[in-house]
Amino acid sequence: MELNANWLSRLAAYHPERPAVYWRGAWLSYAALYRRAQRAAASLAGLGVTRGERAAVLGPNHLGYLELYFAAPLLGFIPTLINHRLSEAELKGLLEYTRPKTLFYTEDFAAIAQRLHPQAYPLEALQTLPEGSLPDFAPSLEDPALLLFTGGTTGLPKGALIPHRQLLVNAMQTCMSWGLTPEDRYIVATPMFHAALNALATPLLYLGGQVLLQEKFDPAEYLAWVSTHQVSLLFLVPTMYQMLAQHPHFAQADLRTVRWAISGGAPCPHPVRAAFRAKGVRFKQGYGLTECGVNCFTQDLEEAESYPESVGRPMPHLWARLVGADGLEAPAEGELWLSGPVVMSGYFERPAETAKALVVHQGRTWLRTGDLAQRDAAGRYYIVGRAKEMFISGGENVYPIEIERVLYDHPAVLECAVLGVPDARWGEVGLAAVVLKTPISEEELKGFLRARLAGYKVPRHFLFISELPKSGPGKILKSELYRRFTEESHA
Template identity: 75%
Template sequence: MELNANWLARLAEYHPDRPAVLWRGHWVSYGELYQRARRAAASLAGLGIQKGDRVGVLSLNHLGYLELYFAAPLLGFVPTLLNHRLSEAELRGLLEYTRPRALFYGPDFADLARQLDPGAWPLEALQTLSPAPLSPYQAAPDDPALILFTGGTTGLPKGALIPYRQLLVNAFQTCLSWGLQKDDAYIVSTPMFHAALNALATPLLYLGGRVIIQEKFDPAEYLHWVSEHQVSLLFLVPTMFQMLALHPDFATANLQSVRWAISGGAPCPAPVREAFRAKLVRFKQGYGLTECGVNCFTLELDEAEQFPESVGRPMPHLWARLVDASGQENPHRGELWLSGPVVMLGYFHRPTDTAEALIEHEGRIWLRTGDLAERDEQGRYFIVGRAKEMFISGGENVYPIEIERALYDHPAVLECAVVGVPDARWGEVGLAAIVLKSPLSEEELRAYLKTRLAGYKVPKHFLFTSELPKSGPGKILKSALAARFKGEHA
């Protein structure tokens, strides 16, 4: 199968003057974006970068991410996107792991980048370094296009090797299944070092739409830009939707241009969805993994509103199965396995981790997602938790996501996370870490949950805190909570 990884060249030819990317107040056209990508490739060639070399990036959201993204299929290097929220020691570990030939940084990270690599370059240098001629090169579907890091809550993150086939298949099936249009516009606010490039930026640019880069998420600016630039699609993680809904400008914000909003990374709390629905914004729930490309399911808007907890049905070029603890397929509930052209190549230089994640079964390579899911009679999937997050209390399986949904329905709860901690009597019990909007006692919350959940599901411990630990993309780090409190409550 032959795929054109250098598809931006075609779009630059088809509509060179069409606006593609808004960056610091200036619209970069498709023609200009392609020329910037070619200039970036020539600059890297001038540094001696060759096929297979890694090129590191340490930055807030920046046009340079797209310059490197589209330069890669011209030269064959692999952009390696670093989480700028990590410590110097953690970043040094990732550089030792992936050994990039060059490191580029955004303006906020000059000192840190030069401590990590004295020869590091600012991203702006991609347009100014001494160029070298580009040799003819065509990326194959299975060539690595990106290294995106996953995990890292304990130990060194794993580098998922993302092939060009993942980027391309995800782009065109997202356009088709999500009903994207060439007139759509989207603000990239989730970190571009993570899956933001895959989620909507690549599909929209593939279609000829408009992408607006927000360097760092700011709710007021985001709400203003939705109106100013007639943004039609919203893609954020639940924490960010929550911040928008609670912002003073939300009540008067003009969101009439929005066709729909989609939440990724975790289920979006019902009160947040209701806040957007009150402003006539239609909502659906997304699901995807870095390793699988990243939009894995689809659901029509009417059905999404009728079944707000469902992520939908698998994308056209994706296969799904549910596997129980004994390794047998279960049509209704089990660990979600996915297979198709959007599955990663494996983890960079991590053969053991790769062997645990990618399983050959009946002639297919399956990705074990680690997520527990249910499937109803109509083929809709519901994510019910992480396999590793489930705990057993008094012999009963407890799924934290079910408790969290009940907690989020309480008007005083802003954010929450539930983890299992050791208990001398029951083996494990729940600990709920909660950020409140308004005063609420443990007794009141416990009584509320008892009206919603079976007794064994009600957490034994409640921790009221001012904030919860989060990853770069804004997901709550339950592993950090569990590591902190398991010993204390043992």
């Protein structure tokens, strides 16, 4: 089987003047975007970057991400996208791990980038560096197209090698199963160093649609763009949807052009979904992960609204199974395993970690996601949390996500996270970290939960804080909450 990894060249020929990307107040056409990708490839060739070498990026969303992304099939290098929110020591560790030939940065990261790498350049230099000649190169489907880091919250993140086949199949499946059209528009507001390139940007550009790049998420600007540019699709993480719903401009925002919104990274709380539904925006729940990039399930809007906690059914070219703690097939609940052409090649220079994540079973390679899932009689899947987040209290399994959903139903709760902490009597009990909208006591919240949950599920401890710690992609850092609780307990 042969597919064209350099597909942007075809779209630039099909409709050269069609708008492709909105960047800093102006639209770039498909032809202009491809010319910039060609120029970026020539600049990298001039720096001596060759096939298989890494070119790293450090900074918030920028047109340069797309320039490198589409330059990769022309030269064979691997764009290596780094979380700019990490500390300098963490960034140093990632660069030592991946050893990029060069590092490109946005203006606000100039100083740190120049300290970390001897060949560091601003992203704008991709269009101005001395040109080298491009080789006669055609990538295979298994050649790495991206190096993306896992969203791990402890230790050095692992670099997932994303082959061209993953990007192409994900784009095709998303266009088909999510019902995308060339008239759709979407704002890239989630970090481009994470899954934003794969989620909707690549599928829409593959189809001839339009994407708008927001450098840093700004709720007021985002709401204004939806109206001004007639945006039709929303893709954000729950925290960002919540920021939009709470913004003073939300009540007057014109969202009539939005066909649907999808929440990634974690389930979107019911009150937030309800706020958007009141403005006519219909919601889906998405599920994906870096290693299986990145849209793994699909459902139509009617089913999504009837089963709001479900992520739907596997994409057409993806297989799913549930596996119990004993390693055997589980009929209704277990660890989610996924298999198909959208699974990564492996972790960069981490053979032991790759062997743990990718398991061969009955002649098929499966990705162990580490997520616990349930499957109902109709084949719909529900993500109930990370396997490592489930805790056992007095012999009973407790899933934090179930408690979090109930907490979000309380009008005083703005944000929350639940995790297990050690307990001398019960082994583990729940800790609820809560950000409040309005004052409420711990006992009032416990009473609210007792009326809706089994007693063993009600958290024993509450931590009221002003803000939940989050990673770059917006995921709540429960390890940090655990650390904070244990430090306060022993103080």
